[in-house]
Amino acid sequence: MAFFGFKDIDKLSEVDMAIYRYIVDHDEQVPLMRVRDMAKGAHVSNSSVMRFIHKIGYNSFPEFKVSFKNENQDLMRSQQNILNIFTRDAFPHDIEKTIKLVAHLMLDADNIVFFGMGGSGAIAEYGARQAASLGFNSFAVKDPFYPLIAQLQNTSNNVIITLSVSGKTSEIVETLNNFVNSPDTILISVTGNIESPVARIGRYALTYNVPETRIHKYYDLTSQVPCVYIVDGLLMELHNQDIERQK
Known part of the structure; x- marks a missing residue:
């Protein structure tokens, strides 16, 4: 499972995409959020958040947060020198x-x-x-x-x-x-x-x-x-x- 590598974006509903974009825009805060925090921020219901979490392959919200935190940290480490091409x-x-x-x-x-x-x-x-x-x-x-x-x-x-x-x-x-x-x-x-x-x-x-x-x-x-x-x-x-x- 990989949030940033999720390949079936075209299968997500408008509500799912609202949640997806909210997570991407608040990647540093996501590991500290509760379900209702994410639902409030994305302007959706708690149940919509959980359906989204299951749809992208996670069994629970805590499992998603741990996986997302590790994936995001790995991504940030790999991006540190991307634009440092020359001085x-x-x-x-x-x-x-x-x-x-x-x-x-x-x-x-x-x-x-x-x-x-x-x-x-x-x-x-x-x-x-x-x-x-x-x-x-x-x-x-x-x-x-x-x-x-x-x-x-x-x-x-x-x-x-x-x-x-x-x-x-x-x-x-x-x-x-x-x-x-x-x-x-x-x-x-x-x-x-x-x-x-x-x-x-x-x-x-x-x-x-x-x-x-x-x-x-x-x-x-x-x-x-x-x-x-x-x-x-x-x-x-x-x-x-x-x-x-x-x-």
């Missing part, structure tokens, strides 16, 4: 200054390209869409074999922002090498590895430091939250500088 220490001390410099380059760019693969590609799409919403010519590239060289061939004043957790993906590095000596393209990176080729290849590297997590050797589960945090910071600063310029 300010995960970023270089001068990250804000670098964001301002990169945003200034984006402000003057004719084309802003967000480039990434896999999960980084999804963030690239997000960044490009948001930049476009701000009125800038921006698009995302998720395919390292996309003819980006041809697309930017007759353009100038381009900024390519590459997103890569490891900064070592060979396909990404090969693509960027085509723009290293281009006077018309500025390379920026957002990466979790300051020593990586992607970080070294561009003018500015916006870096962060979080533990790398992989499963089954090939699947990267390293948190992308710091990357999104930096991208959002870039977009916010870009918007602010755009407003200042228009004054």
